[in-house]
Amino acid sequence: MVKACSVVLVVGLFSASLARAEPTASPPSSSAAGAASGSVSWKQIYEDGQTVYYVRANGLAQTGESDTQSLLEFKVPQVVGGVQVWSMVSRMKLNCEQNQVITIDNTSYALQMGTGTVIQSQAANDTWHQPEPGSLGGLIWSTACAKN
DSSP states (O other), rough: OOTHHHHHHHHHHOOOOOOOOOOOSSOOOSSOOOOTTOOOEEEEEEESSSSSEEOOOOOOOOSSSSEEEEEEEEEEEEEOOOOOOEEEEEEEEEETTTTTEEEEEOOOEEEEEGGEEEEEEEEOOOBOOOOOOTTHHHHHHHHHTTTO
């Protein structure tokens, strides 16, 4: 159960204030493209000593609901069920007008940047909610819903 909700818990419980991390270079691409990252362009939003967080850089509609993805990349692989996991992609819906977000599902991958073999994919047990300012969820929402 904890494994299936790990990204939701990270997004929901990451309440410490986060500084925005601007990407210094384009994220590396892998020849073994995962289903989630086929033509996805990622924007780095945060980095610490253990992880790098990205959000899909493609523009979203500023009205109604929009789909997006976030990517959690581990600097040191995590072990899930005896298998190494280098990254996790969360599919989400956002409502930019109402400042709401919901996580749909989380998929763990064997390689970086949401590529390689799918290790685990599970639906998230989440509901529409307003992300807390300064949280990871808040960074994802503010980046994805930024007016160009």
